[in-house]
Amino acid sequence: MALALxxxxxxxxxxxxxxxxxxxxxxxxGARHALIGPNGAGKxxxxxxxxxxxxxxxxxxxxxxxxITGLSQHARVGRGMVRTFQINxxxxxxxxxxxxxLAVSERNGHGMDWWRIAGSRQDLIEEIxxxxxxxxxxxxxxxxxxxxxxxxxxxxxxxxAIACRPRVLLLDEPAAGVPEDERHEILASIAALPQDVTxxxxxxxxxxxxxxxxxxxxxxxxxxFVEGLPDDVAKDPRVKAxxxxxxxxx
Amino acid sequence: xxxxxxxxxxxESLSARVRWHPLEIIFWLVAFGMIWLMPTRHLILTEIAxxxxxxxxxxxxxxxxxxxxxxxxxxxxxxAYAAALLAKHELINEPxxxxxxxxxxxxxxxxVTSFLVLxxxxxxRLMVSLGVALMLRELANxxxxxxGGADGLQGVVMQPILGYFRFDMFGHNGxxxxxxxLFVLFLGARRLANSPFGLSLVAIKNNPLxxxxxxxxxxxxxxxIYSIAAFYAGVAGALLAQTTAFASLDVFxxxxxxxxxxxLIIGGTGYLYGGLIGAILFKLMQDYLxxxxxxxxxxxxxxxxxxxxxxxxDRITAWNAPLRDIAAKLDWRAGRRAAAAAEDR
Numbered sequence: 001m002a003l004a005l006x007x008x009x010x011x012x013x014x015x016x017x018x019x020x021x022x023x024x025x026x027x028x029x030g031a032r033h034a035l036i037g038p039n040g041a042g043k044x045x046x047x048x049x050x051x052x053x054x055x056x057x058x059x060x061x062x063x064x065x066x067x068i069t070g071l072s073q074h075a076r077v078g079r080g081m082v083r084t085f086q087i088n089x090x091x092x093x094x095x096x097x098x099x100x101x102l103a104v105s106e107r108n109g110h111g112m113d114w115w116r117i118a119g120s121r122q123d124l125i126e127e128i129x130x131x132x133x134x135x136x137x138x139x140x141x142x143x144x145x146x147x148x149x150x151x152x153x154x155x156x157x158x159x160x161a162i163a164c165r166p167r168v169l170l171l172d173e174p175a176a177g178v179p180e181d182e183r184h185e186i187l188a189s190i191a192a193l194p195q196d197v198t199x200x201x202x203x204x205x206x207x208x209x210x211x212x213x214x215x216x217x218x219x220x221x222x223x224x225f226v227e228g229l230p231d232d233v234a235k236d237p238r239v240k241a242x243x244x245x246x247x248x249x250x
Numbered sequence: 251x252x253x254x255x256x257x258x259x260x261x262e263s264l265s266a267r268v269r270w271h272p273l274e275i276i277f278w279l280v281a282f283g284m285i286w287l288m289p290t291r292h293l294i295l296t297e298i299a300x301x302x303x304x305x306x307x308x309x310x311x312x313x314x315x316x317x318x319x320x321x322x323x324x325x326x327x328x329x330a331y332a333a334a335l336l337a338k339h340e341l342i343n344e345p346x347x348x349x350x351x352x353x354x355x356x357x358x359x360x361x362v363t364s365f366l367v368l369x370x371x372x373x374x375r376l377m378v379s380l381g382v383a384l385m386l387r388e389l390a391n392x393x394x395x396x397x398g399g400a401d402g403l404q405g406v407v408m409q410p411i412l413g414y415f416r417f418d419m420f421g422h423n424g425x426x427x428x429x430x431x432l433f434v435l436f437l438g439a440r441r442l443a444n445s446p447f448g449l450s451l452v453a454i455k456n457n458p459l460x461x462x463x464x465x466x467x468x469x470x471x472x473x474x475i476y477s478i479a480a481f482y483a484g485v486a487g488a489l490l491a492q493t494t495a496f497a498s499l500d501v502f503x504x505x506x507x508x509x510x511x512x513x514l515i516i517g518g519t520g521y522l523y524g525g526l527i528g529a530i531l532f533k534l535m536q537d538y539l540x541x542x543x544x545x546x547x548x549x550x551x552x553x554x555x556x557x558x559x560x561x562x563x564d565r566i567t568a569w570n571a572p573l574r575d576i577a578a579k580l581d582w583r584a585g586r587r588a589a590a591a592a593e594d595r
Contacts, residue, residue, distance in 0.1 A: 051463065077465035089460035091453045097263055098449055105446035106465040122261075129252040129260045138256050142263050164464055 003065070004029040004168050004198035005050070005081075010059035012042075012049055012222075019045040020056070021222035027168070027200055029064075034201045034213035038242065042222040043202045044086060047170050050200075051083040052076045063168060078107075080167030084160075086176055086202075088153050092146030096137045096156050099145060100128045103163035128163070135159040135189055151182035158189060168198045175208060187211075210234070218242075268444045277523070278433065285426055292425040298533045299428035300489040305513045305525025306432075306439055307482030312511075313520030314443060315475045316455030317367060320376045320507050321383030322483055324363070325356040327502035329484025331390060332356070334403045334497035343409040345492050349431065352488035353481045359386075360480020364473045380504065387502035402498030406491070417493065424493040431489060432526075435482060440522055442478070451475055452520075512555065 005027040012020035019042045027033045037043055048054040050061060052073040061069045063081050071079070091099055104124050132138045135155045140148055145156065158174055175186050187208065193199060203209050209216065210230050217227040218239055226239050233239055284295055304326055311317040332352035335341070342348040363382050367375045390397045397403055410416045415423045442448050454461045454468050462468050491497045500506070509532070517528025535554070539547035 053459070053462075072467075073462035074465045074467045077463065083463055085460070085463075089457050089463070091456040091460065093452055093456055094449065095263075097260060099453075101264060102446060102449045102453055102466075103464045106450065110446050125257060125260050125264065126252060129256050132260070133252055133256060141260065160460075160464055 002029045003027065004031065004063070005200065006062040007050070008060045008062070010046075010049060010061065011057045012045055012054060013057045019222050020049060023059070023219075023222070023224055025217060025224060025227075027198055028215075029198055030195055032199050032201070032212055032214045034203060034209045034216045035219060036203065036206075036209055036216060037219035037225070041219040043219055044172060045222070046219065047083060047172050047202060050170055051081060077164055080165070081170070082161045082164040082166035082168070083170035084157050084172055084174060086172040088150075088157050090145045090153060090156060090160070092144065094145055095142050096132065096145060096148070096152075096159070097128065097141040099156065099160055100131055100163045101125075103160050104128055107164055131159050131163050134192070135162075136185055151178055151185065154178050154182075154186060155189065158186070162193070166197055168200065169193070171199060171201045171203075173202055173204060175203070175205060268440075274523075277526075281429060281433075285422075285429070289420075289422065292421040294533060294537055296421050296425045296428050296489075296493050298529050299425065299432045300486045300493070301510075301513065301533060302526040302529035303428075303432045303435060303489065304483055304486035305510055305517065305529050306436065306522065307479045307486060307525075308510055308514050309519055309522060309525045310439060310442075310479040310482065311476055312514060313522075313524065314448060314451040314455065315472055316451075317472065317476065318372050318375055319367070319379040320504075320511065321379030321381070322479075322510055323502050323504070323506040324379070324383040324386050325360050325480040325483035326487035326490075326506065327383070327386055327390065328359050329353060329356040329487030330491040330497045330501040331397060331403065331487075332484070333488035333491040334406050334495075335396070337408055337492070337495070338403060338406045344413060345408060345411045345427070349485055349488045349492065352491075353485040356484020356487065357477050357481040360483075361473065361477040364476035364480075367476065368469055368472055380507070383502055383504065383507055387499055390499055390502060397497075397499075400499060402496060404496065406495040406497070408492055408495050417495070421493065428489050428493065431485065435485065436522070436526075439482070443522060447471070447474075512551070515555075516558070 003026050005025070007023055007025045010020055010023040010025075011018065021042075023046060025046075035043055035046070045054065049056050052068075052071060052075075056069065059069075060067055063076070063079055066079070068076055068079060068081065091102075094102070101124065104127055108124070110121075110124075129138070132141050135158065137152065137155060137159060140152055145153065148156070154174070154177075158171070161169060161171075171190065174190060175183055178186055190199075190201075190212065201209070201212060203212075213230055215228070216230050216233040218225040218233060220242055225242070226233055226236050228236070284291075288295065304322070307325075308319065308322050311319060311322075329352040332355040333345075333348050336348040336351060337343070337345075342351055363379075366378045366382065370378070391399055394400075408417045411423065411427050415427070417424050417427075450461065450466050450471055453464075453466060454471060458468050487501055490501070513528040513532045514525050515528070516531050517524035517526065532551075535551060536547060539550050543549075
């Protein structure tokens with residue numbers, strides 16, 4: 001099967017600290033792949049390398065077979081590598097409607113359009129509306145993002161990424177900090193992602209990981225430790241030892 | 251799949267941004283009405299017009315893109331000297347064309363220096379922009395053979411606007427000219443602010459990290475808006491030079507940049523009218539107070555600023571929040587929209 005995402009010998013060093021240590025990860029097209037590991041294992045660093053926030057010390061990143069190691073963040077988004085953030089990174093002064101409109105405009109290459117009014121493209125409005133509806137944001141679409149409830153902000157965090165129409169979606173702890181009763185909205189929206197979108201999920205919550213992932217990679221001290229099917233990873237005694245040991249419910 | 255009422259509401263909300271608010275219409279009617287209402291005050295109104303344009307230019311980078319600058323006079327000065335030199339050496343005699351060229355000259359300087367302000371935090375940007383303005387001022391001082399040095403550029407003779415409207419000594423035509431230029435450039439800025447480009451600037455100001463993560467080329471956008479703002483500032487400077495037929499080193503001065511920031515803060519940032527309202531208040535206060543206390547009028551400007559900050563606390567511009575509330579209530583169309591939305595449900 002074709003590979004959506006591949007890293008080859010990825011290293012990242014901060015001074016004397018090796019945050020990413022020779023990571024060679026492959027993610028198949030359309031996969032639901034989870035990346036887990038104890039705190040400080042370098043999961044978010046890896047996402048930052050993949051999305052272009054950080055430049056690797058050495059190694060290469062391939063997106064659908066093309067080397068994107070040297071590309072800027074926005075160029076990677078243009079090629080379909082889109083991420084969400086563990087801590088909400090939203091535009092406080094814009095409404096969800098405007099935020100999504102902006103994301104769609106940028107994707108269509110209308111971002112430089114300083115003459116056309118934001119609301120004058122019918123196809124754009126249809127797409128924004130459909131995302132608003134899917135992520136239960138229609139009722140708050142005209143509120144300033146800064147004053148939205150946390151759960152709604154969390155939904156918007158993912159909705160913005162979807163509006164970029166990703167080929168590969170990097171989800172960094174999508175349910176982090178969401179209260180139990182609002183969790184299902186987030187999980188349902190992730191489960192409903194189109195099958196052709198490849199998803200790499202970072203998550204601490206093992207219930208989410210095992211209900212969602214078809215394949216799991218375990219990262220320990222910046223290096224890939226184990227990779228395999230969820231059942232195999234769950235049974236692996238080494239994984240239990242370093243990470244799942246005290247998680248009795250797995 | 252999408253419910254039609256949601257589509258309608260989304261279209262409505264997105265296009266509501268650009269609809270003209272009744273207060274805006276009143277604002278411009280009054281502004282143009284000044285041509286007949288206050289014919290004896292056209293000289294100070296001219297100053298208000300170019301200062302408003304200058305402040306609008308600063309609002310584009312401070313209020314929209316979040317780039318704070320203490321050296322915006324750099325571009326104002328380039329525009330002023332360019333316009334004065336073009337007229338003096340009879341390179342371009344027609345003022346409107348010269349105005350455009352002067353603005354473009356400032357834009358080039360803005361483009362080149364924009365790469366310096368891209369990097370770093372607010373403090374770095376303050377220092378870099380301040381440094382650029384200081385350097386340009388000293389360059390103008392050094393090249394006295396061209397700029398007239400400390401004496402200023404004298405002997406500028408302005409030709410009639412469009413070959414027809416003479417700059418008269420009472421400043422009537424000068425004011426009309428400045429007002430029209432201000433209005434046209436304001437329309438451009440208004441369009442820009444409500445476009446995807448304008449939204450992307452606000453996004454960059456709010457969160458540059460996420461802006462890049464949704465595909466916005468952050469650095470390029472900042473270079474673009476900085477250059478555009480420099481064009482606006484250059485045109486403002488050129489208007490000063492053309493209406494006074496004079497340019498001096500003081501166009502580059504630190505005071506001018508600092509006053510400009512004051513003007514914008516008095517009026518409020520990020521809604522385009524802040525610069526214009528600020529310019530009106532600032533000039534009127536300056537005019538009124540300098541008659542009362544010719545030497546000490548800045549004291550009262552300072553006192554006002556302190557009072558505004560105390561009222562506003564976290565947001566300096568909060569002092570005019572009650573005004574904005576009234577504006578919202580006055581917007582009868584907003585009420586109608588709300589009623590229409592209620593019907594949909």
